[in-house]
């Protein structure tokens with residue numbers, strides 16, 4: 001029993017994902033701001049220390065995306081053509097540059113994945129023709 005407890009304590013103190021393992025998972029850019037992704041020190045849902053991929057600029061954990069999808073999404077958000085969070089009204093975020101940036105990054109983060117999905121689906125269907 002004593003041994004079990006010691007083992008558990010040892011596991012608890014270890015990083016679930018090491019910084020190196022986390023850095024190896026990084027792919028692409030931040031889907032919100034297009035910035036560099038990093039291994040961010042955090043704790044998992046069980047309170048254990050770990051590293052997750054995220055963006056310091058957005059203060060968010062991120063999955064990462066190819067830069068081209070981010071660029072297309074950002075253009076569509078900036079032009080107002082596609083806004084995935086339609087309940088987030090732009091003018092309500094225009095009171096400070098930080099809030100406007102948050103609005104832009106949040107809209108872009110979601111749309112980046114939509115753009116990737118649409119592009120891959122177009123390629124897939126084009127191959128079948």
Ligand SMILES: [Zn+2]
Pocket residue numbers: 030031032033034035055056057058059105
């Ligand atoms: Zn970011």
